[in-house]
Amino acid sequence: MKKFFLYLFLTILAIIVLFPFIWMFMTSFKPESEALSLSFLPSHFTLENFKKIITGYRFGRYFINSLIVSFSAAIFATFFGSLAAYPFAKKDFPFKKYILGMFLASMMIPGLMFMIPQFAIVSKLGWINTYKAMVIPHLANVFGLFLLIQYMKTLPDALIEAARIDGASELRIFWAIIFPLSLPIIVTIFLLTFQFHWNNFLWQLIVTTKESMYTVPVGLAMFRSAHEELYAMKMAASTVSILPISIIFLLSQRYFIQGITKGAVKE
């Protein structure tokens, strides 16, 4: 009996937490005239909203932009991060402590502080309206670096020593030993970076002025200010942003959760 109430309570809470997204999803299949009705199911199921935002408003293009930005950022951030983490985890070199201290200090700074100077740098470089502008300023993921260092520290030194005795170069040690053994945490960093860039709305908003460079949330922001009243289409555009990342999350939940738990427990 206690179990029954526990399940009941959990189910009610899950419905409350997920309700906005369920409602968004259902609305995106309703004709615009029904967007504000209280019925859960559309009177007739339509793909019209998705068609309109893709053919009339190029959300397909924005989706591809989001995908390019998030994917390339995730690749580079993970690569740079794991390269840097190796010496920090396994070696000793001058200034190591100071560099780490500097990285740690940067995590205390409110994100908004970086926005204006980063914008200045990006505009001076002439990068406005490019993928570079959206990706490169956020490639140094300090939080991810600390997760990687922490993980790599636990790898056995004996393996590295043995490879060194066999004459393997540092790069070879990294590729053949460190990288494959750190794969679980590398997947986590990849997913977290992808998610960060998929959601990096404010930055993408300020470095894009050209419509063809909009990402999904930026496109949604512009669409919203032009068409406050087109609810079903807004919900379809929101679905385009929310659904893919949700599917990625559901398929790789444990990596996400691992990253979040490990990161915070350390602090």
Add this chain to the structure above:
Amino acid sequence: MKKYIGDYIFIAPFLFIFLIFLAFPVFYALYLSFYKVTDLYNVFGGLRFVGLKNYFLLFKDGRFWWSLLMTFYYAVLSIPAGILFSLILANLLNNRLKGITIFRGAFFLPYILDVFVVGIVWTFLYSSPYGIVTQLLLKLGIHTGGLLSTSKTAMPSIVLAMMLKNSGFGMILFLATMQNIPPSLYEAAIIDGAGPLTRFKNITIPMLKPLILFMVIIGFIGALSAFAEFYAMTGGGPSVVVGGRSLGATEVTGLYLYRNFEALKLGYAAAISFVLLIFTLIFSFFSSKIMKEGIG
């Protein structure tokens, strides 16, 4: 030194980006905060040195102080609400039940979604007079007149939406910590005749205290940088008249900073960001002290 070159090469790409896009900006923001944009078509070319004038103006700027007040209001509402709700979720999940990971996933999912897009979805739910939340409240006999467009309800409505979105994060952390509490503690308490509530109060809560403090700190820092939820849901409105001035009931500092940036008052916006940094540092300093003393 030569034998370390290899190590530096490994670090180089990361460090290079860090120095240019994270370290340099802090100093550049400080520099900018002493300047004023004079040419709107060549923003960074036409800077004029104004000394501390931006900071003096900021000090006298009622709208800025109001935005700080609204930021604190947001923090004071959202931090306890978020902690309480995630604690409830974690406590419910801390049972050996089948299918628990499904619920865990369901509660955590909204946390990874874009704040701005989630804000847009909530704006739709809250919209007046036909949004579903508005209509359901009406059926219960509550006339809201638009939750986001009434100054009294706008902030709590945003807090509620963000609480439901973000509690998965706290839940995961609470759950991980709860599962690390040695079962022997509970067993001993059961032998001593402690009921479930007493056990929760006297064992679980004290064990979670460092984590609760951690969440207060990051909640506060988060509130100082909060932007997208307000940009999506209210844009800073609705307006309220305070002392003869018209101000935004949800205009937090992050949003005010953005408005100045948008108007290309870059020096002024940079000065705001520095004041935010100072608040963050002061707060982190005191809370780490409390943490050391309180937990030992």
